[in-house]
Amino acid sequence: MSTTVVRPPQRKRETVERAVIRFCGDSGDGMQITGNQFTNTVALYGNDLATFPDYPAEIRAPAGTIPGVSGFQVHFSSSDAYTPGDAMDVLIAMNPAALKVNLADLKPNGILIVNVDDFGETDLRKAQMTSNPLEDHTLDAYRLFSVELTKLTRAALKETGLDAKSMDRCKNFFALGMCYWLYNRSMDSTLRWIEDKFKSKPVLVQANCLAMQAGYSYCEATEAFQISYEIPPAKLAPGVYRNVSGNSALAMGFVAASQKAGIPLFLGSYPITPASDILHALSAYKNFGVITFQAEDEIAAITSAIGAAYAGALGITTTSGPGMALKTEALGLAVAVELPLVVCDVQRGGPSTGLPTKTEQADLLQALFGRNSEAPVPVLAPCTPGDCFWIALEASRIAIKYMVPVIILSDGYLANGAEPWKIPEVSELPEIPVRFETNPVDFKPYRRNPETLARPWAIPGTPGLEHRIGGIEKQDVTGNINYEPLNHERMVRLRAAKVEAIVQEVPDVVPAGDPSGDLLIVAWGSTYGPITAAMKTVRTKGHRVGHVHLRHLNPLPKNLGEVIGRYDKVLVPEMNMGQLVMLLRAKYLVDAQGYNKIQGKPFKKSEIEQKIHEMLD
Amino acid sequence: MSTATLPTPLTKKDFQTDQEIRWCPGCGDYAILSAVQSVFPELGIPKEKFVVISGIGCSSRFPYYMNTFGFHTIHGRAPAIATGLKIARPDLEVWVATGDGDSLSIGGNHTIHMLRRNVGLKVLLFNNRIYGLTKGQFSPTSELGKKTKSTPYGSTDRPFNPISLAIGAEATFVARSVDVFQQHLKDTLRRTAAHKGSAYVEILQNCNIFNDHAWESLTEKDARSENVIQLEHGKPLIYGKNHDKGIRLNGLELEVVQLGNGVSEKDLLVHDERHPRPAYAFMLAHMEQKPGFPTPIGVLRAWDNVPAYEDLISAQIHEVQEARGKGDLAKLLHAGDIWEVRP
């Protein structure tokens, strides 16, 4: 076993370009916290990074079982990190179930740290293992470190006076300390975090700090590890950075939009994974005057936001698939009454409850067409966690400028994944002009701005503008109830033309990679990372490949058809059964090929590479 | 002191629209519209501050006929839309027009949650005990056994008593009136307008097309005084053509008593709309379900000590801003651990 070491004269420190590390254990083992702390530390050090938190839908499945396994993967690099990484260099497995679920992704000769104290017979049985992998040579291909994590943590904490159970809860910090040693990282930011997090319970501050320091010292003292690694800071563009997840970026983006527009932000929402964190974040921003309304259901969530928009606020609503389905009818109302609204769908696996904590991109057609009758809406999709901030601003700006509900399609992977984000100056943010109608002279609620086709935003409380709106078909210009056949057709076409007019806001696409050639990859949403990573290696092999990543899914960029025409083949990777590809085939009469993965997991870089080769070799 | 020119007082006409009214001739909705249009100008509120929100149904066409801001929304959702509006603009005077199907069937959930939150909305429930707009199916207030298009053999559904439901949801203001009792209806609307928090008013309304005579036993000239009891705060519960009947509390039961023969007004229950116990309001609300008892109209409950939802929300935002200072966007963006990459 690798733990029997011959003491090396001096331990090696090797500089590597990148590493992928995954912490996994039971849902109760604090793996998400551990992963987040590690992420923060490497971010502060200046590495580029991408993360992939993967946790079960059950809050606490029976301890030690396969369904209870929670994991957090971090890819950090001195160059770029577009994805959380296909395979790990280091795996920390807190119990047999975690080992079983995650081992397949560990690279050959990768570092495997296990808590040997949790590999007893009952632990193995809970993971449905018949023999102990630590002893039966299944792990021979890896550098195995069997560490007595529980015993060592207890030993380190014996002075704290905590009971055994509380001590055991600190063992994730022991493991984290080991990883900090392994990658030569300072523990400072985590020490600060612990102090802040447990400030009301000093004994827990002491215990968690001790556990982490003990993990670090353990590596130092036992010389179990003969080597440690150095990953220099990445050469990111100059600027001030922070870590953001997609959900926190969306929340900040909406606050920024409200500030730029100079109108209050109103969020109507009903809790649902993986969107709830947006509600949580915005609820804490009361100092920005943000109104958060946790409604009785998703219908009240969207309709309250429509009511707020009618009142002159920036009305938004956030949800995931099942909630999106419930909002359908109200979205149609927002289309009919032409009020600004932003609906944010953080997609997850479906149908129905599906895979609440796993990612998917299968709500695209629902977003585009999932309403009765002709009810077009603009649809936007962020491509990275940080991009969520900009998409929130863009969606709000379009909603207000065109008096239209806008859908944002994020997904579970963007929502929880994190990346370093270059903080913009407030002055760099786009302006969001708001004009409330005030002139009662010849006021007509459906008279349109000739450029945008938007109707006026005439909010209650404005003298002389009393008027009625509603879901019944309206007469063009006056907005009075009207059932005439030709008027209806005109209104249907006007609503569609208004959404089409937004194309003037959509920048022409410029493909990444080759501007023309063998293959164009067209994609949207969170597949940006793996495709970008795969593009690099494929192009070094002499293929002429371009990549267009759509942030606007309706209307599509003006020049998309022309760009598609410059390539021999078109590939559309999606985490669904082929939704964008269907649209592209229909709209551009192009023989685009889908590449579909519906496993609740993002694409791996290698999967995309392989598919490209399949198409080109 | 500056001398401001007083605005010309509003009149009923100011609240009438040029839209052709599309209710059936004889529909009770006309009377309700007329009462609302009479009361609004009296309230001393500028016209532009009024907003009428409705769901879907015959009754929900109401906003089109009111010359105020109006929003005809979707079936059942008016309370939720109005909640968003009222929170965003607490200064507006927001009224909701809804039907028995709209408010109690598809919108039941929003109704109870609006009431428990005590959002400052005035809700007029047009209860015709039928689905009017969809041409005559039974509604959640239709009586058991009722024959309608969708219940040719009689309804097997137990109905809601809207008043009980509102009280059960801890509504702070619950009242009932009748389309044809114009004076009473207007008085009730004035009381409704004065309430802070959710006000829920059931208006018994006749649909002469699909459920004619639904409230006849209460509205017929001769039957009226025998079958209806008008509640007034601080007054004993007396009714009858000759004001000779009363309601007395006997243990935990109400009983109808004949005044005289040793029974005097002193023995009767005295109405207390601020009574803190739900049991009291429930007892009144359930009275009509017992044979031989009159149906109460008027204000059943008016609690004035519960803060309105929108005020709590505004106050909380104000408190946080006082404590933390107004939000600074640059600070928000730079919150947490940050690092600088130098050129």
Ligand SMILES: Cc1ncc(C[n+]2csc(CCOP(=O)(O)OP(=O)(O)O)c2C)c(N)n1
């Ligand atoms: C989502 C939806 N379902 C069904 C309908 C059809 N619908 C319109 S009004 C109505 C019932 C109206 O009854 P009520 O609320 O009592 O109003 P009334 O017409 O009696 O005034 C129904 C079922 C609809 N408009 N929307």
Ligand code: SF4
């Ligand atoms: S159907 Fe009934 S409720 Fe509807 S307008 Fe006609 S009479 Fe009134």
Ligand SMILES: [Mg+2]
């Ligand atoms: Mg009805």
